[in-house]
Amino acid sequence: MYRLAVLLLPIIFWSCDPAPDDDATTTGESFDRGAMLAHWADDIVTPAFEDFRTAYADLSTAAGTYAAAPTGEALTELRASFTLAYREWQHFAPFAGVIGDEYRLVERLNTYPTNTDRLRTEPEANLQLPSNDDVQGFPALDYLLYGTDDPAEFSARISEIVDAVDLEAPYMAWRDGGRDRYVSNSxxxxxxxxxxxxxxxxxxxxxxxxxxxxxxxxxxxxxxxxxxxxxxxxxxxxxxxxxxxxxxxxxxxxxxxxxxxxxxxxxxxxxxxxxxxxxxxxxxxxxxxxxxxxxxxxxxxxxxxxxxxxxxxxxxxxxxxxxxxxxxxxxxxxxxxxxxxxx
Amino acid sequence: MRTETSAAPLIVFRTGFGLMMLLSIIRFWSNGWIDKLYLQPDFFFSYRYFEWVRPLGEWTYLLFALVAAAACCIMVGYRYRWATLLFFLGFTYIELMDKTTYLNHYYFISLLSLLLLFIPIPAGFGGVSAHHAPRTRAVYIDALRLFVAVVYFYAGLAKLNSDWLLHAQPLSIWLPAKYDTPLLGDLLQRRWVHYAFAWAGAAYDLLIPFLLLWRRTRVAAFVLVVVFHVLTRVLFPIGMFPYIMIVSALIFFGPEFHERIRARLAGWHQQFRERINARPTLPTGPGYVLEQWRLVPIALLLLFHLIFPFRYLMHPGELFWTENGYRFSWRVMLMEKAGLATFRIVDPSDNRSIVVDNRDYLSAFQEKQMSTQPDFILQFGHFLADEYRRRGIAQPRVYVDSYVALNGRLSQRYVDPGVDLVTIDRDDPVEEWLLPFNDTIYGL
CATH class of the missing domain: 1.20.1420.20 (M75 peptidase, HXXE motif)
Structure with a gap:
């Protein structure tokens, strides 16, 4: 057994080729993690958050318009801003944890499948409760906007669901101190x-x-x-x-x-x-x-x-x-x- | 063999050991680890033949308190033998509760406390003046020296492998990650530094017992011990281990050195007793105990200590891959192993299959340990089979999709994905269901 060849050890060492990648691995200069964190914060997380925040504000406006006057035109507008906001969400969602798990953005905005029975029968459900994650967010909007016979019937609820999630508090917290704490924790x-x-x-x-x-x-x-x-x-x-x-x-x-x-x-x-x-x-x-x-x-x-x-x-x-x-x-x-x- | 000598080294060793153990328990408790490691999880990984050892719920705190009290008694030399027995049993029980937390230095402590049980150490600290030192037989001190020396030397032998010496692994992974270490951060990024640490570490472990034994190099060697362990403390999260080893290494010093410490301890002890108006201490016993039988368990234990780490030679396959004989053999800091194990339960009656979320049953720490060690994977697989039987699947089959990366190699499939873990017994040879390692690691 090769393990027993204690005495032959030096010979074994010098005769076996080191792995080909070994000589190439020279880690000369050190990598600046602080710069990487700043780049992540300023060039990825912040823009993704801002784009999503803008798209979500547009969605909120469109939902408000539709709730006030559920016309066909307003519905088209609302559906377009829903699609846009849902897409921007995908770019931001991976970093929602960086902003803070305490806001539960992933759970509230994208728990699916949505519970269509409860959406229909419990229009009063308190959207702040974790037990109601499956009757809100984009999946609920997807159903109300595309899965029902007449979305106008739910126009008020659509607007409520959109406005139930507040992005301003996490945005302010991130801008005022959150970002700096993140970058300095290197x-x-x-x-x-x-x-x-x-x-x-x-x-x-x-x-x-x-x-x-x-x-x-x-x-x-x-x-x-x-x-x-x-x-x-x-x-x-x-x-x-x-x-x-x-x-x-x-x-x-x-x-x-x-x-x-x-x-x-x-x-x-x-x-x-x-x-x-x-x-x-x-x-x-x-x-x-x-x-x-x-x-x-x-x-x-x-x-x-x-x-x-x-x-x-x-x-x-x-x-x-x-x-x-x-x-x-x-x-x-x-x-x-x-x-x-x-x- | 009948050399008589001062018992001061034993008294100092006993005091230092008791103190370190007391601090370890306090630290463990105050970090909240009793709760996190032994109360929160619902499932525990047990050692073969010790499946009956389990955490005691809230009583686990009492167990730790008893062990801390025993450490206290050992420190001051009160009812030393009973305290050591209680400490050995209590501490070993704690270590056997969940092998997730296995550390070589916990094993070191268990084994050492068993050895101390058979070494007669005088109670208290002896008289205040140097003439009042109790006597003992040199063989007891030599037994402790041999015990500590083997730990170092074997740790050094284990480093004589191609990953450690030729590829500087796993240090090449660990050291660059310590970029925020003061002063050293930039240096730790350099390849040559990884090799220097690897070779120096191996040389240190192999040579330090001899440098400590030889009187002319002893002081320098002890300085080296302190520097080495402090450095490891800075670089790696190894808790109390460095301090325990520093204190243990004191045993290599001669009686004159220990006599001074002992006299100091005895002085403090007397002052303390005067302050609390205690009755005057009875003079410590006249001398060493001549019980020959003690040499038998001591010799057996040291023999076990010397032989047990080599049991891996009986098993085929790469030791780092199968881990068959890896624990309890002073293999420290040799591997960086990362893994991912996804379990699938199949109900043969309708071929339905369910993928398990390990975190439903395991803590993050347990999952991490489980995913790279075959015996953990198997035990968890058996647990899942029981769990799903309870949920109504009469004969569940358990498969695992697992990958492991060892010392910077590309991850490789670990367990044979076609093997139903239910059909594997804990005592079956691991190579029957674990896939072979794609590479060769040369050396011990």
């Missing part, structure tokens, strides 16, 4: 900004993008396809667009400079002769290519050709492994939010 503990952001982002990628938008409707977690669990099933032409928006948000975040890709490259992280950043980017590209060939509506896709959606799931899953196992290991990012001893 250490490497489990609660530091880099660690938290990356953990949040991977969680979003895993739960919302991979499972929520694709895996669950494709029946990965159940037996057989579940068209009713797809995103935006009533609009019927939006799910793929929303997915691609969400994927783009994560891909752009990963690849933007200075970001995770440049961080990995600065540490010369290579796996079997290829940069890990390239492997991950190739994974995003593959997922995008597979999604682009799908039906605009995933609820339709799972009933016509679910295999294609399962293939998209596999592409997304391959990158979960690269992000969660390989990238976290390479960057030394803590998975657990609470520190514990090691040895």
């Amino acid at each position: 250490g490497n503990s489990a609660t530091a900004s880099v660690d938290r952001t990356v953990n949040d982002l991977i969680l979003y990628y895993e739960k919302q993008l991979r499972a929520g938008k694709v895996g669950i409707p494709a029946g990965v977690f159940s037996n057989g396809p579940m068209p009713t669990l797809a995103e935006a099933p009533y609009h019927a032409e939006l799910a793929r667009t929303l997915f691609l928006d969400g994927l783009a948000a994560i891909d752009e975040f990963f690849s933007s400079d200075p970001g995770l890709a440049t961080y990995l490259d600065a540490l010369s992280v290579e796996r079997e002769g290829q940069r890990l950043s390239e492997r991950i980017e190739a994974g995003f590209d593959l997922a995008r290519a597979r999604a682009e060939g799908l039906d605009a509506d995933f609820a339709t896709q799972v009933t016509t050709d679910n295999t294609a959606l399962l293939q998209l799931y596999d592409a997304l899953q391959a990158n979960v492994i690269l992000l969660k196992v390989d990238m976290l290991q390479a960057l030394g990012i803590n998975v657990d939010y609470v520190d514990a001893d090691g040895d």
